[in-house]
């Protein structure tokens with residue numbers, strides 16, 4: 356009695372935040388290789404959802420009873436999705452990404468939960484999420500998971516812009532017009548989330564303007580358990 360079974364144990368979650376182009380995805384790949392985490396990029400999951408939506412209808416299961424009741428999209432002031440047809444969700448995600456806007460957390464959290472369940476792992480790097488207060492509060496309310504810490508990549512805007520413009524991944528939002536919008540969203544909506552976790556002492560900040568190798572040295576130090584750092 357009173358013990359928590361493995362099935363009930365909450366997974367370990369690290370939020371990986373930083374401006375667009377700060378190197379979140381690059382460093383997450385390194386952490387996966389060295390520390391056995393599963394990397395979940397909210398942006399990648401949303402982009403995959405756009406693709407699957409256009410191929411076989413929507414794979415998300417958003418409140419099906421409401422979806423079949425009425426037609427079209429209805430947003431409340433809090434921007435939660437109330438009613439949306441399956442194939443409209445992909446289009447909505449696509450439009451929002453093109454504008455650099457944050458997709459309502461209903462969608463993103465469902466994608467994250469599904470990916471967590473399917474991974475079979477119990478430790479996750481959640482990259483690019485939470486990107487605003489709505490993301491943060493909804494994730495906490497829905498999953499009851501508190502991040503172990505927040506890994507924050509601090510990088511000057513000019514450097515992030517240079518990196519995005521030479522990223523060459525064919526992303527529709529990697530153009531100068533959308534980049535400017537994303538920077539604004541980052542400053543106005545995402546940095547306050549970092550400040551929230553800073554006030555709880557949970558932010559591990561890394562200078563992300565250095566080379567990939569140098570940044571990973573700093574990241575490694577954060578992930579290496581303290582006892583292993585002591586010379587023997």
Ligand SMILES: Nc1ncnc2c1ncn2[C@@H]1O[C@H](COP(=O)(O)OP(=O)(O)O)[C@@H](O)[C@H]1O
Nearest residue numbers: 375376377378379380381518521522565566567
């Ligand atoms: N430390 C670094 N120095 C130079 N270029 C980098 C560095 N880290 C990542 N990059 C490159 O910058 C671009 C953006 O990196 P990415 O990991 O996709 O960032 P994010 O996920 O934060 O947008 C990629 O082309 C990547 O190869």
Ligand SMILES: Nc1ccn([C@@H]2O[C@H](COP(=O)(O)OP(=O)(O)O)[C@@H](O)[C@H]2O)c(=O)n1
Nearest residue numbers: 375376397398452455456457458483484486
């Ligand atoms: N939590 C999130 C993460 C990304 N996104 C959307 O996906 C876009 C790309 O996110 P990303 O994390 O792949 O971008 P980068 O920071 O890696 O450049 C964002 O600009 C948002 O439009 C979102 O709506 N909500």
Ligand SMILES: [Mg+2]
Nearest residue numbers: 379380396398
């Ligand atoms: Mg990324």
